[in-house]
Amino acid sequence: xxxxxxxxxxRLLGIVAYLDGAGPVSVADLAGRFGTTPAQIQKDVxxxxxxxxxxxxxxxxxxxDAASIDRxxxxxxxxxxxxxxxxxxTREAVALVAALxxxxxxxxxxxxxxxxxxxxxxLGKLTDATGxxxxxxxxxxxxxxxxQVVAAISSALTNRHRLRIRYVTxxxxxxxxxxxxxxxHTQDEFAYLAAWCYRAEAPRTFRxxxxxxxxxxxxxxxxxxxxxGAEIDFAALFAGGSSPLATIRFAPRARxxxxxxxxxxxxxxxxxxxxxxxxxxNPGWLRSSLVRLAPLVRxxxxxxxxxxxxxxxxxxxxxxxxxxxxxxxxxxxTSPDHH
Amino acid sequence: MSSxxxxxxxxxxxxxxxxxxxxxxxxxxxxxxxAAMTKQQVRTAVxxxxxxxxxxxFERMFERDKDMLRALGxxxxxxxxxxxxxxxxxxxxxxxxxxxPIDLTPAELGVLSLAAQFWQDKTLQTDITRAMVKxxxxxxxxxxxxxxxxxxxxxxxxxxxxGPLMEAIEARRVVTFSYRAAYNGAVTVRHVxxxxxxxxxxxxxxxxxxxxxxxxxxxxxxxxxxxxxxxGPAGAFEVPDFETDAMLxxxxxxxxxxxxxxxxxxxxxxxxxxxxVPDGERTSYDAQLTATAGALAxxxxxxxxxxxxxxxxxxxxxxxxxxxxxxxVLEPEAVREETIRRLxxxxxxxxxxxxxxxxxxxxxxxxxRTAPTEASHG
Numbered sequence: 001x002x003x004x005x006x007x008x009x010x011r012l013l014g015i016v017a018y019l020d021g022a023g024p025v026s027v028a029d030l031a032g033r034f035g036t037t038p039a040q041i042q043k044d045v046x047x048x049x050x051x052x053x054x055x056x057x058x059x060x061x062x063x064x065d066a067a068s069i070d071r072x073x074x075x076x077x078x079x080x081x082x083x084x085x086x087x088x089x090t091r092e093a094v095a096l097v098a099a100l101x102x103x104x105x106x107x108x109x110x111x112x113x114x115x116x117x118x119x120x121x122x123l124g125k126l127t128d129a130t131g132x133x134x135x136x137x138x139x140x141x142x143x144x145x146x147x148q149v150v151a152a153i154s155s156a157l158t159n160r161h162r163l164r165i166r167y168v169t170x171x172x173x174x175x176x177x178x179x180x181x182x183x184x185h186t187q188d189e190f191a192y193l194a195a196w197c198y199r200a201e202a203p204r205t206f207r208x209x210x211x212x213x214x215x216x217x218x219x220x221x222x223x224x225x226x227x228x229g230a231e232i233d234f235a236a237l238f239a240g241g242s243s244p245l246a247t248i249r250f251a252p253r254a255r256x257x258x259x260x261x262x263x264x265x266x267x268x269x270x271x272x273x274x275x276x277x278x279x280x281x282n283p284g285w286l287r288s289s290l291v292r293l294a295p296l297v298r299x300x301x302x303x304x305x306x307x308x309x310x311x312x313x314x315x316x317x318x319x320x321x322x323x324x325x326x327x328x329x330x331x332x333x334t335s336p337d338h339h
Numbered sequence: 340m341s342s343x344x345x346x347x348x349x350x351x352x353x354x355x356x357x358x359x360x361x362x363x364x365x366x367x368x369x370x371x372x373x374a375a376m377t378k379q380q381v382r383t384a385v386x387x388x389x390x391x392x393x394x395x396x397f398e399r400m401f402e403r404d405k406d407m408l409r410a411l412g413x414x415x416x417x418x419x420x421x422x423x424x425x426x427x428x429x430x431x432x433x434x435x436x437x438x439x440p441i442d443l444t445p446a447e448l449g450v451l452s453l454a455a456q457f458w459q460d461k462t463l464q465t466d467i468t469r470a471m472v473k474x475x476x477x478x479x480x481x482x483x484x485x486x487x488x489x490x491x492x493x494x495x496x497x498x499x500x501x502g503p504l505m506e507a508i509e510a511r512r513v514v515t516f517s518y519r520a521a522y523n524g525a526v527t528v529r530h531v532x533x534x535x536x537x538x539x540x541x542x543x544x545x546x547x548x549x550x551x552x553x554x555x556x557x558x559x560x561x562x563x564x565x566x567x568x569x570x571g572p573a574g575a576f577e578v579p580d581f582e583t584d585a586m587l588x589x590x591x592x593x594x595x596x597x598x599x600x601x602x603x604x605x606x607x608x609x610x611x612x613x614x615x616v617p618d619g620e621r622t623s624y625d626a627q628l629t630a631t632a633g634a635l636a637x638x639x640x641x642x643x644x645x646x647x648x649x650x651x652x653x654x655x656x657x658x659x660x661x662x663x664x665x666x667x668v669l670e671p672e673a674v675r676e677e678t679i680r681r682l683x684x685x686x687x688x689x690x691x692x693x694x695x696x697x698x699x700x701x702x703x704x705x706x707x708r709t710a711p712t713e714a715s716h717g
Binding site: 005006007008009010011012013014015017018021022032033034035047048051052053054055056062080081082084085086087088089090091092093094095096099100102103106108109114115118119121122125126128129135136137138139140141142146154157158168172174181182183184185186187188189209210212252253255256259260268269271272273274287288289290291292293294295297299300303306307308309310311312313314315316317318319320321322 | 481492542
C-alpha cells in the first residue's frame with residue numbers, strides 16, 4: 001500500500017529536526033531510526049533538498065552537504081528553521097498514556113520493582129511532555145493470578161530459566177509440568193503464559209490463574225523447534241476446527257457469553273432472546289458453563305448435550321437433598337452473572 | 340478528515356510535487372513568514388499550489404491540508420492581515436507545536452514501543468507509530484526491550500467507534516448510535532454526551548450522559564449496532580470528575596467466606612485460594628453433609644471441608660454450581676440456595692423421563708425488568 005501523505009510528512013519533518021541536533025548520520029542509521037528503508041531515506045533527502053521558502057532560490061532551500069551524501073552520510077547544512085520536533089497530538093498521548101497506565105497496574109510489572117520503576121518514569125516523562133494527561137481512555141488488564149506464581153514467571157522470563165508448574169485445566173484435571181517460558185501475555189480478561197512444555201514436547205499456552213504453583217529452576221531455557229516468533233494466535237487457540245456444533249438459546253441477559261466466548265455465529269431473535277452456535281472443543285468446560293448460566297439458558301441442542309448438562313446437575317442436586325425438579329428458577333435472574 | 344486523504348503516490352499536480360512535498364513546503368513557508376500569508380499568497384508562491392485548476396479546487400486543497408496538519412499536531416493559526424481588506428492571513432507558530440524536551444532512556448523508550456503492541460486496532464497502532472516517529476526525531480536513542488523482557492500486555496480491539504468517540508470526547512460534542520439493550524434485546528437510537536471509554540474484564544464500555552434518559556449511563560460498546568455519528572456543536576457539555584470503577588459498579592463487595600465440601604483431587608482452581616477447615620472444627624460440617632446428602636456422600640471424612648473467600652454471592656454460587664457433584668456448598672445459606680437454583684435450572688434443561696422438559700421461551704421468559712445500567716455486567 002502506498003504510504004499516506006501525513007505519515008511521510010511526519011518523517012520528512014522528523015529527519016530535519018533530528019539531523020539539526022545530531023550532526024551527520026549515515027543513511028542506514030536514519031532508516032533504522034525512522035523505521036523505513038535506506039532507499040526511502042534517499043528519496044526523502046531528494047525531496048527535502050528541493051523544499052524551502054517561497055522563491056525557492058538556492059538560499060531558500062533546505063540543504064545538505066553533497067560530498068557526504070556520496071559517502072552514504074546525510075549531513076544537514078541548512079534547516080530553514082525547521083529545527084523543533086513536533087509535540088504529541090492528543091490522540092497519540094491518549095494511546096500511549098492509557099497503555100502505560102494499564103501496564104503499570106499489571107501484576108507482572110508490580111511484582112518487579114525494577115520494572116515498575118521504568119514504567120513509572122516513562123509515564124512521568126510522557127505526562128510532563130504532553131501536559132494534562134488525557135483520561136478519555138481507561139484500561140485495566142486482568143489480574144495475573146496468584147502473586148507468587150506471577151513473581152516466579154516474571155523472574156524466570158527475566159533470567160531465562162526453566163519453570164516447574166502445577167496446572168489445572170478447565171476440565172479440572174491437575175498435572176505437573178516443566179516448561180521453558182517464552183512470553184507472558186496479559187490481556188484484558190486473562191493472562192496467559194506461552195511456553196515450551198516438556199511434557200507435551202510442544203508449545204503450550206497456560207492460563208495464569210490456573211497455574212496452582214510455579215517454581216523457578218536454575219536450568220537455562222533452551223531453543224525449541226517451531227517456537228520462533230512464538231506469537232500466539234488466540235483465535236486459532238480457541239477455534240474448534242471440526243469439533244461438533246452445539247446451539248444454545250439464551251435470555252438477553254446472557255449476552256456477555258456471546259461477546260466473550262469464541263462462537264461460530266449469533267442470531268438475534270425477535271423477542272430479544274438470542275441463539276449462539278459454537279464448536280464443542282472442550283465438553284467439560286461447556287457443561288460447566290451451561291450449569292453456571294442455567295437460569296438464563298432457554299434450550300440446548302443437540303439433545304444429548306442438554307441431557308448431559310441436566311444429568312450432571314441432577315447428580316449434584318441429590319447431594320443437596322434437593323433432587324426433585326421443582327419450579328426451576330429459570331429467568332428470575334436476580335442479578336447479571338459474570339464469570 | 341485525515342482518513343480520506345490520498346496516498347502520496349496518487350495524482351500529483353503538474354509540477355510533480357506529491358501531497359507530502361506540497362505540505363512540507365506549506366509548513367516551511369508558514370513557519371518562516373514574517374507576519375502571515377494570505378490564501379492568495381499561498382496559492383501563487385508555495386510550491387505545489389499554483390497548479391490548482393480552479394479557485395474551488397485550490398480552496399478544497401488548502402482546507403484539507405490545514406485539517407491534516409492539525410491532525411498531526413501542527414496547528415495553522417488565522418490572523419488578521421491588518422490591511423484594508425478583511426482578508427485573513429495564515430501562519431504556523433513553532434512554539435505552539437514544539438515538543439518540550441523529553442529525555443527518555445533506552446529502557447523507557449522500550450516500554451513505549453511495547454505500547455504499539457498493546458492495541459489491536461489499526462487506528463490506535465497508527466497513533467503510537469506517529470508518537471514514536473516524533474520521539475525518535477527528538478533524539479531518543481534506540482529502544483531497549485530488556486526492561487520488560489517476555490511481557491506482552493494487550494487489550495482487545497475497541498472497534499470502529501473509537502475514532503468518532505475520541506473526536507467527540509475531545510471536542511465535547513454529542514454522539515448518536517443505535518444500541519441493543521441487554522435486558523430485553525431491543526434496539527433503540529441513543530443520544531449521549533460521551534465522557535470516557537474504559538476496558539474491564541474483556542469488555543469495552545462507554546461512560547456518558549444519556550440525553551434521552553437524562554441520567555448518566557454505561558453502554559457496552561459491542562452492543563452499539565450502528566456507526567457512531569458525531570453531531571451538534573463543540574463544547575456542548577462538561578465532563579465531570581468520576582471514578583471508572585464506581586460508575587461501572589465494579590467497586591468490590593466486602594470479602595466473605597463460604598464453607599464447601601469438595602471431593603479429593605477435585606476443584607483445584609478453587610482450592611488454590613481456599614483454606615482447609617481444621618479437623619477440630621469439622622464435626623458440624625460433616626454432620627450437615629451427611630444430613631443433606633445421606634448415603635450418597637459416603638463417609639464425610641472422604642471429603643475435604645474448605646473455607647473459600649468470595650466477594651460476589653452470584654459469582655460464588657455460579658462457580659460452585661459449575662463443579663457439579665464434586666462440590667457441596669454448606670454455608671452460608673444464601674450461597675447454598677443460589678447454587679441450588681442454578682442446578683435446578685440446569686437439571687430442567689434435559690429431557691430425562693419423568694421430568695418436565697425445558698419451558699418454552701415464550702412462557703417462561705419475559706418478566707419485564709429494568710436494568711440499572713444499559714450494560715448489564717457483573
